[in-house]
Amino acid sequence: MIRIDTVTKRYPDGTVAVDRLSLDIPDRSITVLVGPSGCGKTTTLRMINRMVEPSEGAILLDGADIRKQPVNTLRRSMGYVIQNAGLFQHRTIVDNIATVPRLLGWSRQKSRARAAELMERVGLDAALAKRYPYQLSGGQQQRVGVARALAADPPVLLMDEPFSAVDPVVRKGLQDELLRIQDELGKTIVFVTHDIDEAVKLGTMVAVLRTGGRLAQYAPPAELLSAPADAFVEDFLGADRGIRRLSFFGSDALELRTEPIVAVDSTAEQIAARAVTDAPCLLVTGLDGRPLGWSAPEDLTAGAVHTERLISCGRPFVHGEDSLRAALDCAVLSPTGWAVAVDGAGRAVGVVSQQTIGEAIRGAHAEGRAQAKAGR
Numbered sequence: 252m253i254r255i256d257t258v259t260k261r262y263p264d265g266t267v268a269v270d271r272l273s274l275d276i277p278d279r280s281i282t283v284l285v286g287p288s289g290c291g292k293t294t295t296l297r298m299i300n301r302m303v304e305p306s307e308g309a310i311l312l313d314g315a316d317i318r319k320q321p322v323n324t325l326r327r328s329m330g331y332v333i334q335n336a337g338l339f340q341h342r343t344i345v346d347n348i349a350t351v352p353r354l355l356g357w358s359r360q361k362s363r364a365r366a367a368e369l370m371e372r373v374g375l376d377a378a379l380a381k382r383y384p385y386q387l388s389g390g391q392q393q394r395v396g397v398a399r400a401l402a403a404d405p406p407v408l409l410m411d412e413p414f415s416a417v418d419p420v421v422r423k424g425l426q427d428e429l430l431r432i433q434d435e436l437g438k439t440i441v442f443v444t445h446d447i448d449e450a451v452k453l454g455t456m457v458a459v460l461r462t463g464g465r466l467a468q469y470a471p472p473a474e475l476l477s478a479p480a481d482a483f484v485e486d487f488l489g490a491d492r493g494i495r496r497l498s499f500f501g502s503d504a505l506e507l508r509t510e511p512i513v514a515v516d517s518t519a520e521q522i523a524a525r526a527v528t529d530a531p532c533l534l535v536t537g538l539d540g541r542p543l544g545w546s547a548p549e550d551l552t553a554g555a556v557h558t559e560r561l562i563s564c565g566r567p568f569v570h571g572e573d574s575l576r577a578a579l580d581c582a583v584l585s586p587t588g589w590a591v592a593v594d595g596a597g598r599a600v601g602v603v604s605q606q607t608i609g610e611a612i613r614g615a616h617a618e619g620r621a622q623a624k625a626g627r
């Protein structure tokens with residue numbers, strides 16, 4: 252564990268970048284530092300690997316003051332990733348990734364083999380190995396940055412706005428990749444961002460800092476969204492924190508309805524039997540069980556549904572896997588007001604109304620309040 256113990260950083264010109272900050276950063280999880288520009292995020296990160304020395308207070312790694320070990324040993328145990336990757340422009344991708352192993356005295360062959368393994372791990376095509384950084388897209392360069400930081404298998408990874416310079420789609424891919432890598436490798440990651448959505452998505456714990464380098468709140472993301480400590484944190488979380496909080500509730504408890512579903516080859520009797528329901532429309536599924544679209548019962552012709560006349564059912568949610576937020580989104584976007592639930596293979600398993608989802612949301616909130624009261 253990394254313990255930041257009442258640390259203050261005052262730069263020579265008198266700027267207090269970090270003010271009596273205390274944080275316990277748990278092992279093998281992602282801790283995110285988030286806050287407005289200039290609130291001391293980078294300074295805090297750099298104090299962890301001693302690129303910046305604190306003016307007061309101490310930082311402990313597994314209980315020992317980090318000043319007690321040689322700075323090179325410390326830095327070798329901590330990979331560092333920055334915005335725009337900070338790659339060596341005159342070195343090929345494979346040599347960039349192999350930098351630290353080479354410094355540690357590994358043979359060229361072993362270093363390159365390690366680099367190749369890491370390229371695969373971070374989702375880079377082996378064909379890119381011989382290229383130079385300028386021949387890669389921003390997202391690919393960022394992956395190289397992550398691979399390079401992981402090369403010597405350090406237990407700690409420090410990441411300073413690593414994904415800020417890429418577009419939202421690439422960024423989402425990089426975030427998903429990081430979560431996947433973290434699942435496999437279990438590093439202790441300290442991740443800096445000024446994007447609260449990124450913080451909520453990636454963080455096991457999130458520290459919100461305010462200008463002047465003071466800690467505003469330190470909590471798991473779900474708690475941050477449900478109980479912001481003060482107006483600053485609430486403001487920083489943004490207007491739709493209620494909706495975003497729904498990402499932390501599963502859709503597995505949603506009660507699905509199966510009566511309003513008919514197969515594309517249904518007989519007149521089957522359609523008539525299914526039409527006795529409070530759902531405004533019937534969901535038509537293909538022979539493979541996938542949802543095709545909605546239709547009013549009277550518009551359905553037995554045995555030969557005109558699929559081109561169906562009302563689009565939009566994107567379904569995966570029951571049990573997707574969150575209540577995803578389910579609500581489907582229902583809100585659906586012309587019928589009902590969301591379609593599918594299984595992992597994309598087969599329709601049920602439909603659910605906005606009203607039922609609304610009830611599930613109220614239930615989840617009540618449960619959240621009960622847990623908060625029980626002191627969780």
Ligand SMILES: Nc1ncnc2c1ncn2[C@@H]1O[C@H](COP(=O)(O)OP(=O)(O)OP(=O)(O)O)[C@@H](O)[C@H]1O
Pocket residue numbers: 262263264266267268286287288289290291292293294295445
């Ligand atoms: N070497 C330095 N000398 C003097 N002041 C500095 C120095 N480095 C940073 N600062 C100041 O310390 C404060 C915190 O800077 P820091 O870089 O840690 O912020 P940050 O949260 O990372 O901001 P950003 O989101 O813009 O990257 C700022 O007011 C900055 O101007």
Ligand SMILES: [Mg+2]
Pocket residue numbers: 292293294
């Ligand atoms: Mg910074």
